[in-house]
Amino acid sequence: DAGVTQSPTHLIKTRGQQVTLRCSPKSGHDTVSWYQQALGQGPQFIFQYYEEEERQRGNFPDRFSGHQFPNYSSELNVNALLLGDSALYLCASSLASDQPQHFGDGTRLSIL
Amino acid sequence: GNSVTQMEGPVTLSEEAFLTINCTYTATGYPSLFWYVQYPGEGLQLLLKATKADDKGSNKGFEATYRKETTSFHLEKGSVQVSDSAVYFCALTPILTGGGNKLTFGTGTQLKVEL
Numbered sequence: 001d002a003g004v005t006q007s008p009t010h011l012i013k014t015r016g017q018q019v020t021l022r023c024s025p026k027s028g029h030d031t032v033s034w035y036q037q038a039l040g041q042g043p044q045f046i047f048q049y050y051e052e053e054e055r056q057r058g059n060f061p062d063r064f065s066g067h068q069f070p071n072y073s074s075e076l077n078v079n080a081l082l083l084g085d086s087a088l089y090l091c092a093s094s095l096a097s098d099q100p101q102h103f104g105d106g107t108r109l110s111i112l
Numbered sequence: 113g114n115s116v117t118q119m120e121g122p123v124t125l126s127e128e129a130f131l132t133i134n135c136t137y138t139a140t141g142y143p144s145l146f147w148y149v150q151y152p153g154e155g156l157q158l159l160l161k162a163t164k165a166d167d168k169g170s171n172k173g174f175e176a177t178y179r180k181e182t183t184s185f186h187l188e189k190g191s192v193q194v195s196d197s198a199v200y201f202c203a204l205t206p207i208l209t210g211g212g213n214k215l216t217f218g219t220g221t222q223l224k225v226e227l
Contacts, residue, residue, distance in 0.1 A: 004155075033214070042116075042201055042217030043156070056214050090155055094213060100146065101215060103155040 002027060004104035006091050012110045013081050021076040021107045025093030031055075032074040033101060034066060037088040049074055078109075086111045114139045116202050118218035125225050131189040133221045135176075135202035138183065143204040145169075145178055145185040146215070150199045159187075159200070192225045199223070 005024045013019050025032050031050045035043035045058035049068035063079045072093075078085055088108050092101035119134040137143065144163045148156040160169030162178035162185065169176050174189045185202060202218040 031213075035215075040220075042203075042219045043215070045214045045216070048214060058214070092156075092215075098213060100158050100161055101213065102158065103148075105153075105155040 004029075004091055004093050004102055006089075006104040006107050008107060009105070010108045010110075012112060014112050015081055015083060017081050018077065018079045019081060019109065021078075021089050021091075021109070023074045023076070023091030023093075023104060025072050025074070025091075026102050029093035029095050029102070030072050031094045031096060032068055032072065033092045033094075034074070034076045035090040035092065036060070037090055037106070039087070043090055046076070081111050083111050085109065114143065114204060114206055114216045116204055116216055116218035118200075118202050118221050121199075121220070121222035123221060123223050125192055125223070127194055127225055127227055128191045129225075131187070131192045131196075131223070133187040133200055133202075133223070135185045135187065135218060136183050137185065137202070137204050139204055139206060141206070142180070143206050145176070146203045146205075147174070147176055147185070147187050148201045148203060148217075150201065150220070152198075156201065192223070194225045194227060197223055197225045 033048040034046040037043040047057045052068045068074045088106040090106045092103045094101045115138045146161045147159040160171040162169040165180040167178045199220045203215045205213045
C-alpha cells in the first residue's frame with residue numbers, strides 16, 4: 001500500500017523562476033493539502049484540494065497556486081520565486097475532511 | 113485564530129529516562145489534537161490523536177491526554193530509546209465548519225536521546 005509520494009525530492013531554482021511540485025495521495029484518499037515548512041519551524045498550511053477544487057487556503061500570496069486532477073493527485077505551483085520560498089514543501093492526504101492526514105517525505109526547494 | 117505552543121528544545125535525555133513535552137493550544141470549541149513525529153530527512157508521521165476532552169491517545173509507548181480545562185495535550189513516554197530521537201510536533205484541527213481539516217502546528221520540539 002503506497003503512501004503519499006512527492007516529486008522531485010530536491011529542487012534548486014533561482015529567483016524569479018517558476019516551479020511545479022507534484023503529489024500522489026495515499027491509495028483511497030481524496031483530499032490533498034500542501035504545507036510549507038521553513039527550517040526549524042512547524043509546517044504552515046498553504047491550501048487544500050477536494051473534488052478538484054480549492055476548499056481552504058492559508059495566508060499565502062497568489063503566487064502559490066495548485067491543482068487537483070481526477071485521479072486525486074495534485075500539483076503545487078509557485079511563480080516569481082523569492083529567496084524566502086526556500087523550504088520543505090509537504091503534501092498530505094486524507095480520506096474526507098474528518099480523518100487524520102498522512103504526509104509525504106516532502107520536496108526540498110532551494111532558491112539561489 | 114487557532115494556535116499551538118510547544119516547549120522549546122532541544123530536549124536531551126538519557127536512554128530509559130521519562131519524557132514530557134508540553135503542548136498548549138488556543139482554539140474555539142473542541143478541536144481535534146495530534147502529535148506528529150519527524151525523523152531526519154523525512155516527512156511527518158502521525159504518532160497519536162485525541163478528538164474530545166479527556167480522550168487519551170497512545171501509540172508506541174507514547175501517551176497524551178486531551179485536557180480541555182487546561183487547554184493542554186502534553187506528550188509523555190515512560191522510557192525513551194535512542195531511536196526516539198526526532199522532532200515532535202503538536203497540532204490541531206478545528207471543529208469542522210463547511211469542511212476542511214487544516215492542521216495548525218506548533219514550532220516543534222527536538223528530542224535527543226543519548227546512551
